[in-house]
Amino acid sequence: MRREPEFRPHRVVVLALDGLLPFELGIPHRIFGRPRDARGRPLYDVVTCSIRPPGPVRTDADFAVQVEHGPEALATADTVIVPASYELGPVFEEGVLTGELAAALDHIRPGTRLASICTGVYVLAAAGLLDGRPATTHWADADRFQRLFPHIQVDPDVLFIDDGDVLTSAGVAAGIDLCLHMVRRDHGTAVANDVARRTVVPPHRDGGQAQYIHRPVPDPQQATTTSARAWALGRLHEPIQLRDMAAQESMSVRTFTRRFREETGVSPGQWLTQQRVERARHLLESTDRSVEQVAREAGFGTAQSMRQHLQAALGVTPTAYRRTFRAEKETAAALRR
Structure with a gap:
């Protein structure tokens, strides 16, 4: 009789540092605490640890957080997430780890996936884990971060960056985008979308940080690009020209492109x-359509074009992507029978 493989949820360990933001600390628990398999078993096991023995950790609010695990918990992690902290000291000022923090990070096993939320990226950078790699942080901190760590390729415009085994996100709520992205990467869009619905957030936000940078308040009578985006989403399978999108808002192409980037943080073509x-x-994930049919319905035209875009965005081919996530769905369906 064939034995079922042993089930073990993916362990996410969240590193709580003094001066942490309670909102950011709660994001991984909220997002990774939701996904379940077909039997109702949690797909992730989320724990919080400190760099010291179990005890209280200061926050930037008028209360502390009681953390039940010490740094040894980092050795059990499949993914480590570092939220922001306002008390990073020499990490933030000089780009170097304290001895206590360095000793804690030494518990992390090689091959563990690492992620940061907002200025938690300073910890990964000071540990030398981002040298020569792309990374992001809150737009207001990006210039300072780049000066402190010149060997890192800082992109201040995006909500998050997935560089394989190391992921970084912009400020605060971008941590939600990052965690949903990791769920999507691990278990597909259906699981991530379900978590987003339960959390009452969009499963995928358009654009990047540029749309959140402070600018003068626009005239309320000024046109936006919202209608053009809705129009385009209804006909992704068709060729869509920039001039056609601009025409939906009765704008010139130049004005539309500028307004679109201001509102979404990316160009119309990137969007x-x-x-x-x-x-x-x-x-x-959800249909048996051929790769060629999917390419046409998604608006890529040809399978080759779609293959190139998926490879660039996800690092996998359409066939490999389908094989991974359709296999999970078929296993779940078999377990329900």
């Missing part, structure tokens, strides 16, 4: 590609 990649992912 269209993002939406088509998401449509392709959904179709690959």
